[in-house]
Amino acid sequence: MAWDFSTDPDFEQKLTWMREFVEREILPLETLGERFRGREGRADYLRLIQPLKQQVKDQGLWAAHLPSSMGGAGYGQVKLGLMHEILGRSHLAPHIFGNNAPDSGNTELLALGATEQQRKKYLEPLLAGELTSSYSMTEPGAGATRN
Numbered sequence: 001m002a003w004d005f006s007t008d009p010d011f012e013q014k015l016t017w018m019r020e021f022v023e024r025e026i027l028p029l030e031t032l033g034e035r036f037r038g039r040e041g042r043a044d045y046l047r048l049i050q051p052l053k054q055q056v057k058d059q060g061l062w063a064a065h066l067p068s069s070m071g072g073a074g075y076g077q078v079k080l081g082l083m084h085e086i087l088g089r090s091h092l093a094p095h096i097f098g099n100n101a102p103d104s105g106n107t108e109l110l111a112l113g114a115t116e117q118q119r120k121k122y123l124e125p126l127l128a129g130e131l132t133s134s135y136s137m138t139e140p141g142a143g144a145t146r147n
Helices: 009-036 038-058 077-087 103-113 116-127
Strands: none
Touching: 009 038, 009 077, 103 116
16 A cells, blocks of 8 residues: 655645755754753743744744644644654754644643633643643652662
8 A cells, every 4th residue: 555645736835945944044053052051042042943933933834733723734644744754854943843842742732621721821822932841751669769
């Protein structure tokens, strides 16, 4: 059985834009890696990528994993797979496109089951790119020492 990964011409234009954007705007940022360390470096990084995030939003590619009602593009798995093939070239690209882990999964969970208060406090800032989330897991006995 063969898989068909062809897309409509409009989305192919988006993929072309993403390839060029990642190559021209995002990959060069990776050379500044050490400058982004620490509190001051993190603030510089966030200031530097804000215009890039806006360009992504202007293209309608921000948080593309979410439905349009949540501010995303509502792309299915094939389109998302094609996008991630491009974004995977850089560890910075998913963050700039608003679909980095764990934020992408956390926004999906919040979209499905959050209370209105949780949406205001967590989901809206995540979707605006003003907040990043985390993931934590514990296991029984993890970290415990045995005698």
